Amino acid sequence: MTTPVSDPPVYDAWSRWRSATRARIGLGRSGDGLPTTALLDFQAAHGRARDAVHGAADFASLADALAPQAVIAVHSQASDRATYLRRPDLGRRLDPAGLPLLEAARGDWDVAFVIADGLSARAVAHHAVPLLQTCRVRLDGWRIAPVVLAAQARVAIGDEIGARLGAACVAVLIGERPGLSVADSLGVYLTWAPRPGRSDAERNCISNIHADGLGYEQAAGMLCWLLRAARQRQVSGVSLKLDTAAAAALTS
Template identity: 45%
Template structure:
């Protein structure tokens, strides 16, 4: 059998590039990939590392939140600094004692606690959260769903919503945070919904909407899916594996 020319496999994959951000059909330069593609890979890796160590733009976010006419509460997990947060995931899941005391002053009956945390990419929050809330919060108002004060959390992971939702006596917690950055997405948000949030819950109690970003699940669809799940969770009084996302692609109420 004749040998296939070096560029033949790459050419056969090139038509698929339009469907994925994955690095396929890069070509070869000897036994390596071409310089251009190699530099692009290194740049993507640098963006991912930067995202992990990025910080929330608190002043800018708080100023932008004023348009929503909701109080904003600044909170912190038990992880004191970024390296500890990365090495001790358990600390990022719990609210610090000082923040617990501070938040207790806002305790009241609420339908939903919206928690915004840096997660593993504060960049994702800084770039996307305002536009997402502009779409999402009016839907809550339309449905007469009462939100608690917006909680802005440093060094927070998904489960920190259990502490916060419990203290605020919220029926639902909705945690919006930066997802672990990949080499094609350093700006991706995740949304995690939990009914009757209480410390000690595990992931089967939550619904997740992932890859929220302009080049992933667009913000309009994400807001629609979040609203649908909130409505269904309140109606059926459950979340997680028992609550399915039955929205159709492109659905927006």
């Protein structure tokens, strides 16, 4: 009686590296191309990224989720998504129609939060409200302006919003440019003494907030540390370095 011989195990030198990264490495090959599974996965990821960029944020649902907090809805000077993608400059400027709403809410605010669709409406839908709510419970005693929902907006739109509201600091929660690994990553940009003309060097950024990246508690700890430090030192950007140890302690 003969004993069947099983195939020898196949050694995959890439397996332990794949477990440490979401990057596409060691995919193998089929002839001179990718294996079918890897190719289909790549195409699906590309489709998710395109959908995230071209999708529309549901600001009505965000307003409902934020209730009973007061919200203000504004729009950039980019009239539609196509214009927004072609003209980044218009996404940084407020449509004048929103100015009276901001002026009416002007006050002595410590911080203003802006939720902007940016380049991933999916990121805003998934993460903006949970992150904002996590932050608010850590800012007891802070005078927080009504949340501003900004459509077709880029980061710099927060400068004029914060200035119009009279806020000492503005934090813009915005959908980041999607990649082929993550299509719903949220970023936060903080600027002390916001006003039109602020440069990117005058902002602090917290990025990669998503299910497989930075969690809400950790991101909120970092943001609240930066907010307190900015208020104490009256600076942001390159003049304000995040103390990761101190921020981490805030998450415990």
